[in-house]
Amino acid sequence: MVLLELFSGIGGFSMGLQAAGYSFEKVFFSEIEKHAIANFKYNFPYAEHIGSVTDIAKVGIARPDIITFGSPCQNFSAVGDGTGLRGEASSLVRYAVEAVEKFRPDVFIWENVKGILFARHRADFWSIVKAFADIGGYRLEWQLLNTAWFLPQSRERMYLVGRIAEKCAGEVFPLFPPREKHGKGKQDSVYSDGCGTIMQNYYKQPNFGNYILHLKAGETFDGTPTSEQSERIRMLTETECERLHGFPDGHTRYGVYEDGSVRTVPRANRYAMLGNAVSVPVVAEVARKIKETTLF
Template sequence: MRGFNLTPQQPANGLTVLELFCGGGLGAIGFKAAGSDIVKALDFDKNAVKAYRHNFGDHIEQADINEIDIDSLPNTDVIFGGPPCQDFSVAGKGAGADGERGKLVWRYLEIIAAKQPKAFVFENVKGLITKRHRPTFDALIGKFNEIGYEISWQVINAWHYGVAQKRERVFVVGIRKDLGFTFEFPKPLEGDYQTRVLRDVIEDLPEPCSQSNGGHLSNNYGTDYEMANRKESYEKPGATVTAHHRCSYTHPGEEQRRFTVRECLRIQSAPDTYVLPDDISLSAQYRIVGNGIASRVAWYIGRALADQLASASN
């Protein structure tokens, strides 16, 4: 049962990666499995940093990206990660690039301009390309071009790439212009396109036990039985796992309950080897999972990027 893994390990591809806004590392799962070497990772959130360190080691640092000395960051082939996206969310206040978190987008650009990696991968919410925020998005693409990058971007639905979840996110990939090519987004592997449903990824998991500490079990099987609004179906992909997933949807089984953290991890295509430490609160665990990049999507992007960079250097 604990062998769930949608990100099979690929051979080392020789690429070094600096990960910014790394969260708990769901995206890192995919990039590492694609064969890349993440040499440094940064995040501001202490719980996310704790989760990342627990799963990947000590190359993670808790830091405010606005305060960090850019010269102290390592030079790497790739910079990966998207700034926190709440200011661009359709569901949020929509402050955009003027919001405190929105401003991090420009700091991200500043770091790429200074470091000039061969490539960068930027992930964000679909709200970034809505009418309200499209001028910001277009300005950002223009700036990436100005600092020397050929840009490709696409709205990717995780369900099209073998993930049992309808999750749409904007991915922007920049390739340094002197490398002479533009990134092409990968096509889904055979059998992946709109195929995986909840039954495929969570049916074998045990029912959670309710415990006095809110059902907080080790290995992330706990739940605290909060009621939710809409019952999901085993025969369909899950709705988008959000940072506040505890409130929105109920498990498709007979008992009305919310999804456990482990179920949410599975729906995010994270392998069972990824475990959130027990001393992180349940609400923080849900937040880490909901804010993460679907691991299998990161695996796809990481593989495609490595292949295309290798082809360009031959």
């Protein structure tokens, strides 16, 4: 199989797909932030960087079986400026639509913030859904998922999965957390107004930026002993942030830079990259469901 990661960041989609049992002969990734590019190269040395997503029309690569994209969310975010698709960052999703239309992968996965489902962005969301639907032949499904179902951070994100309709053997969503972990009825409250399906042209409607950890006396998150007797507040470490997303310890520590040297990624950039990352176990769970219900 061939994978194309757009807006690839530190490779959360690659890791999630691998955790779900996918194996790729070739991985292509598109990213413009130099530290994220370097880190991706370090962790996935077999991957090929194809430049900016804005040049996707000119890229000559093998047809990807899967395309993933966590497109910029700033203009859809609850703490953003609310400009939606009029914003410079969030409007870049149009290049992902262009990539799907150009390569026609078997599967594509789009991740974005909960704000894309807010009333003020409803028209933008439906225009994006319509753009994918107009390509023709794809079944689209989406749901609001939360990293808290798998890891100790609340991070609600919308996941949209597109699959060639004739290869669908079942539904990907709804996807719910295990009952034994989250209690009876929890699924319904999470699911409400956060899920939908579109079959070809038929419509059926239905921040990790805060790195503060509040610790009580004797409590730790990363295994470091503490003898303090009073409550304290401190910054999360980079390792803790990696764990909160399901990445291995030290995943963001090193990068292979343009001159070929392996260097330590600056701490501030590690935080920034993790703030933009997708959560690995969430991607893995979506990917497993795709695998179970798709004829590859």
